[in-house]
Amino acid sequence: MNFLYIAKGSNGEVRSQGYRDFDADFINQEELNEILKMTESIKFKINGLIFRLKNSDGKGYKNYKK
Template identity: 45%
Template structure:
């Protein structure tokens, strides 16, 4: 893996950013506009994925980075659960659910692979140089 200088260059962060944007557009639907609590929970979970990747990266150490990647992964699970709620009460259709669910699952799998890589890497992070 080549040296990455900025979190914005991480593919998993780019995926999370794109996903977050899609979630925001889905939340513009009329039903969501009135269900403030669920809307805010979903919005928060989507933002948490990309934010925790960024925060962990900025900590400059693999151990802390892995910890934040696990938090991001947890947010992926949280949003998949929230998508079921949105589907069950008719806020999104089955097609929207499937697309968003699969995308969240793909991000979660990418995070798992990245975590595994960091745990076995000889590189420990720039703060240990």
Template identity: 45%
Template sequence: MWKLSRILCIDINIVANNTELRKDYRLYNQIDGSSGSVMDNIAEGFERNGNKEFIQFLSIAKASCGETRSQLYRVFDRNYINEKDFNKLKNQAIALSKMIGGFISYLQKSDFKGSKYKD
């Protein structure tokens, strides 16, 4: 899941740096930040060593994935990317969001509370 979020972040960065989006500083910074937030929150939550905190950070990561998807629409609507690239990135974000949501559900049902709660 973290690896897929990294790929999405890289793919968005490639688009951002190879299109006119690089001149739209505010939108560029927003989509760069939100796509990076997905992978960062997955990593930070994992390092907390507790399911409750991990779920909280995964929820933030999922929200950042939705924010990235919304920003992709703005990037597309402003003609910075073509429909093919938009659909590829949007589908990556949707798949990642579903994966994060599924993992949250799994953790919520799990009896394991995290390594910091052993003994």
């Protein structure tokens, strides 16, 4: 879980740097929009995984089924 929260923060940092790059004219609006779209998608995936793990009964791999 801790690593997922770190990943979520890193994803937010990428989003923030996208805005900074756009403001400094390193990227154009289209590139910024692509970064924002990708980071939004990743944010929802990480949040979904965090939610699923918080609400699962399993601990580690002992309840993992193939």
